[in-house]
Amino acid sequence: MLMTISILMENKPGALMRVTGLISQRGYNIESLTVARTLDPMLSRMTITVDVDSRQRSQVIKQMNKLVNVLQASDLTESPAVLREMVLLRVRATMENRTAILKEAEIFAGRVVDSSVDGFAIEATGDPEKLEEFIAVMEAYGDIEVTRSGMVAVSLESKKLRLAPPVSKHHDEPVEAK
């Protein structure tokens, strides 16, 4: 099944490699992956969709949480969350079907970002199923070229972020978090 994981991690060299490496190492397959900085430039937010056996979901999360650079990995597959993907699509249009294409794009809340005599470039966002339909419809009009962003997700639950406190070096006792 497709599992959606949201990961908050330290924006450090190699952090992305650790996450993707872990996924292939444990035998799972990445369907999509997006990553960008958060408001705090020291941190990144990653959304991954992975194809895993449903019984393996908690194992995936536990393994992710073991990575030193990962502050929190959460499974959004069945929890309240908004999932979005963007598609950028180029469609070849003839003089006859230009209006029809624009009308279809409007139905999917697509936005024309480039227009030429050859056709249009259209951007659309939505959940993956809606985008699949949009792409199928556009394909009916002529040759298309598609780039998808991969899923981004935001959880609608506020999850408490639990972090490890600093450890004082010489006594090995945890000290008060700043």
Added chain:
Amino acid sequence: MSTLISGARVLLECLSREGVEVIFGYPGGVTLPLYDAIYDNPIKHVLVRHEENAAFSAAGYARATGRVGVCCATSGPGATNLTTGLVDAMMDSIPIVALTGQVLSKLIGTDAFQEADTFGITRPCTKHNFLVKDIKDLAQTVHEAFHIASTGRPGPVLVDITKDVLMAMSHYTPVTEIHLPGYKVVTDGHAGQIRRAAQMMWESSRPYVYAGGGILASGATPELTELVDTLDAPAVCTLMGLGGLSSSHPNFVSMPGMHGSYAANMGMYECDLLIALGVRFDDRVTGRLAAFAPHAKVIHLDIDPAEISKIRTADLPIVGDAKKVLAKLNRNLKEMEAEMAPLHSEDRKAWWKQIRAWKEEHPLAPSFSTDEIKPQHLMYEIDKLSGGEAIVSVDVGQHQMWAAQFIRFNNPRTWICSGGLGSMGFGLPAAIGAQMAHPDQLVFAICGDGGFQMAIPELATLANQGLPVKVVVMNNGYLGMVRQWQDLFYNNRLSSVEICSFPNIEMLAGAYGIKGRIIRSPLELVPALKEMIAEPGPYVLDVRVTQFENVYPMVPAGGAINEMVLAPPQPVAVP
């Protein structure tokens, strides 16, 4: 203000503050600044003969002491040679810190001489790894590396350091704090779960303790012993857990698994409560999962939450450090004892009777012959002479299994064995590490004739360091374990398993200035072992054993643990 020192000296200052006594390593171009600093530093450097063995020796040191072992290699081939040792330490949760040199930071990515992407290559080989390109990060990173290696579930950590960082001049500022917000270690264990576990233990009619490497990693032998005594439960130690409970403890059954004893595996099969402590339900222990402890509820204690319910769903999970959790568990058990112990005392008696019956039915008994030295006989005599008190480092294969079956380990950290990865060539360098840590203890390196040949270069290290390691080569002329599988599962088509041209050990050892001897007769065995032990320096004993002996009992891969093959099939009489 302190004086300016080189990055290499900052590094050594960090190591000395971490209590490092010895580094196992091999120098090279980019580590020249480090070796210049080591030249007059009190930390001892042991020059190995191959970087893989530096990692194995560091792991041997760590396995024998519980302290972090340190190894060192240069960039490129030096670093790539370390990888087997790193994965080995990863699989067995052994704390080591590997230091590697890297080309100048300005040359990274240019395919410079001896450049390799050590950081990328070792990512899946380590618990965590670092690349240091700025002298400002060096001290903090090195201390973080030791912290990560030695806490939680221990493991290998690699620090790759560019040559310019080793050369840069700076001050050493003591590191007072480690802050790794994503590195969360749970050690205490949930009090309610612990109490519930104690209750389940008293409520059980057929409890069974399944103890692994986690007991050793956390130093929980006293607590485990107390638990086994209080509950009077039979206990098995896995290949990684041997010595976690003394092999001489009356409740110790033996090792379970593919080559475990009949009683140990039948106990697993028939128990109604499996008390799994610091184990990971390895496939070599469980066999076919559906038939593993099918009647049992499972209590699973581990410091790594990802191990819980990874293979077998735990009825009662406890995440925590074995020593801390077992201490609390023991208090709970004691509190409930008066009230709950009598509940199933009759069932418990029957359970013990059953375990003893299994032990008598198919004991792990060594076989002897008057014509040739049986491999089991060799292990039996080593056991008798060491009395469960020696440190025994082994390679991988048949000899490893026979050693695990027949040699007792009365103390933790005396059985040094590549369990998870099964790396041949491990035995000798790991013994070197263990002997460095315990110069006055009797240390055996028991190898097969295959694994020994992977480690021959380290005879030079032995001689060089004057370490009195007793190397026993169990020589059957074959890669015995692979031959056994070809025999049993591939119609005995023996493909590339015969070891021809084995060197003459007396001459080979002699070439290094080490004593060596070859024995073939059972009558020579005990005198030769005694002579070896009496020798103050290193010694290599080549023991020619029965060629075609197979290890039994055996649970064929994927088989059920209660369906062991106990003995070789009887030859069919040809009319």
